[in-house]
Amino acid sequence: QLIKLIMKKFIYLFLLSVSFQYNADAQPASTDKNKVMDFFQNQQFEEAVNYLTPAATIDSQNIQLLGYLGYAHYMDDNTKMAADYFRKIIAINPDNISALQYLAILTKNDKPDQALQYTRRLIYLQPDKAAHLRSMGELFKRKDKQDSAFVYYNQAYILQPKDFKNGVGLADILIDNKKFIRADSIIESVLEQDSVNIPFLKLRVRSAYIAGDYQNVRIPGERLIRLQETSLSALTQVVVAYFNLKLYTDCIRVCEYLIAQGYAVENIFYFEAKALARIKQFDKSNELLKTCINLSISKEAEMYYYNLGINYEALRQYKKAIAQYDTANYLFKNPIMNFNSGRIYEINLKNMQQAQKYYTKYLALAKPVEADEKKAYQYLKERWGKKKPVAHKK
Incomplete structure (x- = not known):
C-alpha cells in the first residue's frame, strides 16, 4: 500500500508538471513553480491552496x-472545489486531457451521467487509449447496461490484452452474461502464466460457481486460502461448493478459516x-x-x-x-422487560x-444504573424479594 501511495504521488506530480501546461509564459511572476512542487511533495496541500489562490x-x-x-483540493479531499477548478480548465480548453x-474520476460515483460525458470526450480525443474504454465499460456496468459495458470492455481488451485490468473487466462481464467458455479462456490464459494471480483466481471461482461446476471451484479456492486471501464473496462460494459436493469437513474448515x-x-x-448436522x-x-438467530436480529428490534x-x-x-416484552426479553435478555411484565400483572x-x-x-438479573430504576429495584426487593411463592388459586 505504501508503494502504491508513493507511486500515486509521483504519477500525479508528473501529470501536473506536463499536462496542465497552456503557456509556459502564462504563469505569474508571483508564483514559484519549485515552491508549489515542494508543497505537493511534502503533502502540504492546504498551504499550496493558500499560496496559489491569490495568483x-x-x-x-x-x-x-x-x-x-x-490537484491540491483533490489531494486535500475537497472534491467539490477540485471539480470546480477542473471545470474552469474545460471551459477554457475543452480538450484538456488531465482535467477531463x-x-x-470525481463524478463517477455521484454523477455517473456526467462521468459518461467526460469519458466519451476522452475516447474521442484518444480513441486508442484502453484505459478510457475500460472506464466507459465500468460506468455502463454500474448502470446495469450489460451490452454497452461488454462493447467497451471488449475493445479495451483487444487493444491491450496484456493489461490484466482489461482482462479482469472483460472476464467479469462475460461471467455476468453467462458466457463461461470465453471468460474461462481469458482467466486460464493468465493463470497459466501466473497461478497465484488473486483477481483471476477469484474470477475462476465465480465462473465455476455460477455455472454450477462446483468441482472446478476447489483448486482456485484452495489457492486463495493458501495465499491468505480473505475475500468473503469468493470464499463463501467455496463454502457453498464444498457443501453441495458433500465435502462437509472441507466446508467446515473453510468456514472456520473465514471466522x-x-x-x-x-x-x-x-x-x-x-x-x-450432516x-x-x-x-x-x-x-x-x-x-445465526442472534446475528439476524437487529439490536434496534x-x-x-x-x-x-x-x-x-x-x-x-x-x-x-x-x-412484546416477553419477546424482547427472550431475544435480548434485558431484565427491565421482566419488570414491565410484572408491573402489568400486578397493577392492571x-x-x-x-x-x-x-x-x-x-x-435475579437486574443491575440498575439509573436513579429511578435503582429506586424501583429497591422497592421490589423489599416488597417481593423475601416473599414466598403465591399459591395457585384453584
Missing part, C-alpha cells in the same frame, strides 16, 4: 494555476451449522444456529418490541403488551402469582 484570482485564465489548485480525467479471519457473519455460521454433530450445529408493548398498554391490551391484571414470577426474574 489564480488575478490570472483566472491560467490553466497551469487552475490545474495546481484542482480528473472530472471523470478466524474476522468474518463472523450469519451466512458462514449457517453453512457450518448445516455441515456439522456429520451428526448436532449440539455444535445448534449452538451455531443460535448464533428491542426498542421496536418495547414501543409495541407501550402502545398495547395504552390501548389496554395488556396480554399483547406482555407478549391483578394477578399476583404472575407478577411475582416476573419480579423474581427481574431481581
Whole structure:
C-alpha cells in the first residue's frame, strides 16, 4: 500500500508538471513553480491552496494555476472545489486531457451521467487509449447496461490484452452474461502464466460457481486460502461448493478459516451449522444456529418490541403488551422487560402469582444504573424479594 501511495504521488506530480501546461509564459511572476512542487511533495496541500489562490484570482485564465489548485483540493479531499477548478480548465480548453480525467474520476460515483460525458470526450480525443474504454465499460456496468459495458470492455481488451485490468473487466462481464467458455479462456490464459494471480483466481471461482461446476471451484479456492486471501464473496462460494459436493469437513474448515479471519457473519455460521448436522454433530450445529438467530436480529428490534408493548398498554391490551416484552426479553435478555411484565400483572391484571414470577426474574438479573430504576429495584426487593411463592388459586 505504501508503494502504491508513493507511486500515486509521483504519477500525479508528473501529470501536473506536463499536462496542465497552456503557456509556459502564462504563469505569474508571483508564483514559484519549485515552491508549489515542494508543497505537493511534502503533502502540504492546504498551504499550496493558500499560496496559489491569490495568483489564480488575478490570472483566472491560467490553466497551469487552475490545474495546481484542482490537484491540491483533490489531494486535500475537497472534491467539490477540485471539480470546480477542473471545470474552469474545460471551459477554457475543452480538450484538456488531465482535467477531463480528473472530472471523470470525481463524478463517477455521484454523477455517473456526467462521468459518461467526460469519458466519451476522452475516447474521442484518444480513441486508442484502453484505459478510457475500460472506464466507459465500468460506468455502463454500474448502470446495469450489460451490452454497452461488454462493447467497451471488449475493445479495451483487444487493444491491450496484456493489461490484466482489461482482462479482469472483460472476464467479469462475460461471467455476468453467462458466457463461461470465453471468460474461462481469458482467466486460464493468465493463470497459466501466473497461478497465484488473486483477481483471476477469484474470477475462476465465480465462473465455476455460477455455472454450477462446483468441482472446478476447489483448486482456485484452495489457492486463495493458501495465499491468505480473505475475500468473503469468493470464499463463501467455496463454502457453498464444498457443501453441495458433500465435502462437509472441507466446508467446515473453510468456514472456520473465514471466522478466524474476522468474518463472523450469519451466512458462514449457517453453512457450518448445516455441515456439522450432516456429520451428526448436532449440539455444535445448534449452538451455531443460535448464533445465526442472534446475528439476524437487529439490536434496534428491542426498542421496536418495547414501543409495541407501550402502545398495547395504552390501548389496554395488556396480554399483547406482555407478549412484546416477553419477546424482547427472550431475544435480548434485558431484565427491565421482566419488570414491565410484572408491573402489568400486578397493577392492571391483578394477578399476583404472575407478577411475582416476573419480579423474581427481574431481581435475579437486574443491575440498575439509573436513579429511578435503582429506586424501583429497591422497592421490589423489599416488597417481593423475601416473599414466598403465591399459591395457585384453584
